Amino acid sequence: MIRTEGLTKQFEDFLAVDEVSLDVCAGEVMALLGPNGAGKTTTVRMLTSVLRPTRGAARVAGYDVVTEARKVRSSVGILTEDHGLYPRMPAVEYLDFFGQLYSMKPEVRRKRVRELLGQFGLLHERHQHIGEYSKGMRQKLALARALLHDPPVLLLDEPTSAMDPESARLVRNAIKDLRSAERAIIICTHNLVEAEELADQIAIIRRGRIIAKGSPMALKQMLLGPGEFEIRLATTLNGSPAALPPGVTISAQGPRWIRFRTSHPETDNPLMLRALLDQKIPVVSLQEAPRSLEQVYLEAVNAPDGREVLDVL
DSSP states (O other), rough: OOOEEEEEEEETTTEEEEEEEEEOOEEEEEEEEOTTSSSSHHHHHHHTTOOSEEEEEEEEEEEEETTTHHHHHEEEEOOOOSSSOOOOSHHHHHHHHHHHHHHOHHHHHHHHHHHHHHHHHHHGGTSGGGSSOOOHHHHEEEEEHHHHTOOOOEEEEEETOOOOOOHHHHHHHHHHOOOOOTTTEEOOOOOOOOHHOOSSSEEEEEETTEEEEOOOOHHHHHHSSSSSEEEEEEEEESSSOOOOOOTTTEEEEETTTEEEEEEOOHHHHHHHHHHHHTTTTOOOEEOOOOOOOHHHHHHHSSTTTTTTEEOOO
């Protein structure tokens, strides 16, 4: 649904996007992560045919972003950091106006506007001028505008920015519901918890280049190493346990807990439990120690320049 090959954008002597190649299939959500100025917004603008690539190619919903720009724009719903809302218009008139721009029939337009305002909790404020909306309400209205024509591709830049927790949860649930066999979604966000919750794929961009790409689980394995597991004990340990399985490495230990690493948990974890029980050390629980997307992100963006692109899909 979204495919780029060597997508590049040069502004005079500044290389904003450098040979970016991405694939997002229908039914997938990709989170595009990176520091401010990394090239995320420039990439999204090329995908919407707002900016013309310097070189490389991109297709969105089957259309070329250069030669079929009009079809690309009609196939994309976009939420940008600068919403471009019209503060003097009531919300219902604003959405109806954009429905006309999309050539939606009046009855379809009215039904769709009401559905979206209801979905995002704005139905009672539909006749209120947008200038009177809070920042979070404006964010939800901008998202409703992006969804108005039911596009097969969504490009969302910080979709829950400035929202209270309840509204942010509502929007995240809406994004989950929007994932379908006919739709692909790219989210640009600094909210790494949100990215991990929503995304099937993660792409990390730094200085215009993709430096890591893959599923959250695969990136954790690649960048953070073997998984870490924690055992909670029912008694206090005196020293380290003896006779551990050869594939297990103790990484940390407390009076009533042990953390260890292994590349083969499916075989080593049962052996670890057996070794402790054979030593009469009672076990309360065994679970994987949580590893966050934030750890992956920091490991990637703080790596030395020139690191080879990681693609572990």
